[in-house]
Amino acid sequence: MSEPSEKRESASRPEMEPSIWEISRPGARGVRPVSRPVDVTDLPPGICRQTPSGLPELSELETIRHFTRLSQLSRGVDTHFYPLGSCTMKYNPKVMDRVVSLPGFADLHPLTDEEGMQGFLGALWTFSELLKEVLGMDAVTLAPAAGAHGELTGILLARKYFESRGEAFRTEILVPDSAHGTNPASAAMGGFTVRTIASKASGHIDLEALSAALSERTALVMITAPSTLGLFEEELSEVVRKVKAAGALLYMDGANMNAFLGVLRPGDLGFDIVHINTHKTLATPHGGGGPGSGPVGVREFLSPFLPNPRIVRSGKKYSVVDGEDSIGRIRSFHGSAGVLLRALAYMRMLGEEGLKRVSLYALLNANYLRKKLEGVLPGMGDGLCTHEFVLSARSLEKEGVRAVDLAKGLLDAGYYAPTIYFPLIVPEALMVEPTECESRAMLDRFADDLIRLVGLAASDPDRLHRAPEKTPVSRPDEVKAAREPVLVDPLAAPVRR
Ligand SMILES: Cc1ncc(COP(=O)(O)O)c(C=O)c1O
Incomplete structure (x- = not known):
């Protein structure tokens, strides 16, 4: 029997924790470095601090208590049920943190040459291959730093693709009103005009409204699947047919892929571009402002435009190459390495059956x-x-x-x-x-x-x-x-x- 929730939570309002500046004590230290005279005469004039930094001063124990108390003032996945719709605030197995803490990953400098990061490149290459399989796509980029960044990447890919075909007149992106809010924002940021498609009372896409909006100006139709109403489009195959007939591309916001991982593949459904939020679906917590990752999968005809750099395998060797027709770099180095490695470990741990479960x-x-x-x-x-x-x-x-x-x-x-x-x-x-x-x-x-x-x-x-x-x-x-x-x-x- 579960106890009544009124009893589980303490009755009184907890006190607010003072800011770290308020509990600072002059002279308190966490670490006392060995004091050695430093010769600053070689440093360029003007870069040496003339006054104390003003950082808060606390002992190590005071610092730990402060942040632990702060963490307990809020509700988190590790302490409370967190049914925050759209955000997939699920438990992320702690063993994944052990994987990314392995010295071969954690101590790797991002500027290490190819020879020195073969294991890391191999891990990312393997993850791309797994994602291709799960998404049903021909090529994948791991570069985008978040779901919305994945959307922007997909939109830039579509723009470059249409430019390469002499179809720069396709300047519109259609977005159903049941899509995630980042979709229209990304479309506008990518330089497109956004047209909203009203849903039917049932929450599904209104095919008539879609047909009326589709034209030779349409570049992309972005569908959040499942939609933000928690619904799977009942007439998806008809949507796909209409969009293709209009010569436009079909984008799937796959941030909600935890609804059909290992069960349905966006590529098989007819989508041309899809992003997945690894930091919702695959073992990194969402929210909190931490790093995220929004890998994008595409069909073969879009692969020349994928961002640089790309990881390729030849025999047992991995190398980093740039594609000539690429939209360019969208993120430093190889993306959010820790998030990608956690996702790889999670997929490997669960296997095909586990992902489906x-x-x-x-x-x-x-x-x-x-x-x-x-x-x-x-x-x-x-x-x-x-x-x-x-x-x-x-x-x-x-x-x-x-x-x-x-x-x-x-x-x-x-x-x-x-x-x-x-x-x-x-x-x-x-x-x-x-x-x-x-x-x-x-x-x-x-x-x-x-x-x-x-x-x-x-x-x-x-x-x-x-x-x-x-x-x-x-x-x-x-x-x-x-x-x-x-x-x-x-x-x-x-x-x-
Ligand atoms: C359906 C959907 N699309 C896009 C996003 C945007 O992802 P991000 O917050 O990583 O930019 C989210 C975020 O929760 C989402 O739920």
């Missing part, structure tokens, strides 16, 4: 949870979802309760909140992605708590309006913080003591 459990967990919440909050689609689902809290508006109130209530109940108000096409949206890693007990507990909170909307809505009461900060003015950020550079200011 990842997706089947992701689908099972999402559908199980959705079913439990059915009847409490309405969802999109016909009752089945892929790896995530979207609920609408609109029915609670009459009680003065909104999606944000449920999300804040969930924080008090001991969870990270689902994504809210996204996708934009669902009013009062709550987007839930349980991921494949959670147990049935956890899903049951979460469903019970969400149902209890929905009940509070009628019995005690103010309780929800006051939430969260168990976090160090309750409801900061997020709009103000985003529109009027007050950024402080502590090193520019005198240290507070």
Whole structure:
């Protein structure tokens, strides 16, 4: 039996941790370097510091306690259930960190010559081959540093391809309104005009709207599969047929590939370009501002345009080459090495069957949870979802309760909140992605708590309006913080003591 969530979380609001500048103590040190006189006379004038750096001063233990306390003020995958839809906040096996810490990888300098990094190049080459297989594509680049960067890379590939065919008049990219928000942003950044295709009430692409928008100006149609509504396009083959007939290319935002890894291959579905978020799907956590990686797979006819540098194998030797028709470099060195190596180790550890199980459990967990919440909050689609689902809290508006109130209530109940108000096409949206890693007990507990909170909307809505009461900060003015950020550079200011 799981204990009630109210008991699991402590009742009182935890104290906010002071900033590292506030706990700085003059003279405190983590490490005392051996003091040796340094001759600075050879250094160019003007580069030597005349005043102390102003860095905070703490002992090693104080530093560790500070950051450990900070880490505990928030909810994280390692401490709480984290159903943040679209972001795939799943557990990433710690053994992958051991793999990237192997000295042969961790100590490798990025400027090491080819001879000195044969093992590393071989690992990346192997990973590209595995990705080609999983994506059903002919060639892959590992260079992009994130999902959105993968999108931009794919868009630049499409542009170069059409230019090479004398079809630079293709200046439009069509994006369904169920696509991830980065798709239109990347298309605009790539210099294209974005046209939005409205979805049908069911959340699927409206074929008539698509046909009306397709023209000789269309370069690319970008489809998020599964869509941000957690739906798989029911008429995908018709979409593919129409796009190809218009002479355009078809892009798949495969950041949600954890829904069909090892089960379906984008290449087999008819896509020409696809990116995958290795930092959602393949063993690196998403979010937190850390490095990501968005490898892109393409069909053969697009491979000449792939970014440089490329890794090729001849016999047992790996070398780094540049392609003449490439769109050029989009990232330094060979991409986010640690993320790529973790992904390779994860794929190798799971094997074909294991990867398939990842997706089947992701689908099972999402559908199980959705079913439990059915009847409490309405969802999109016909009752089945892929790896995530979207609920609408609109029915609670009459009680003065909104999606944000449920999300804040969930924080008090001991969870990270689902994504809210996204996708934009669902009013009062709550987007839930349980991921494949959670147990049935956890899903049951979460469903019970969400149902209890929905009940509070009628019995005690103010309780929800006051939430969260168990976090160090309750409801900061997020709009103000985003529109009027007050950024402080502590090193520019005198240290507070
Ligand atoms: C469907 C989808 N596409 C694109 C992205 C963008 O990826 P990134 O945040 O790595 O740029 C995300 C991120 O979660 C996503 O869920």
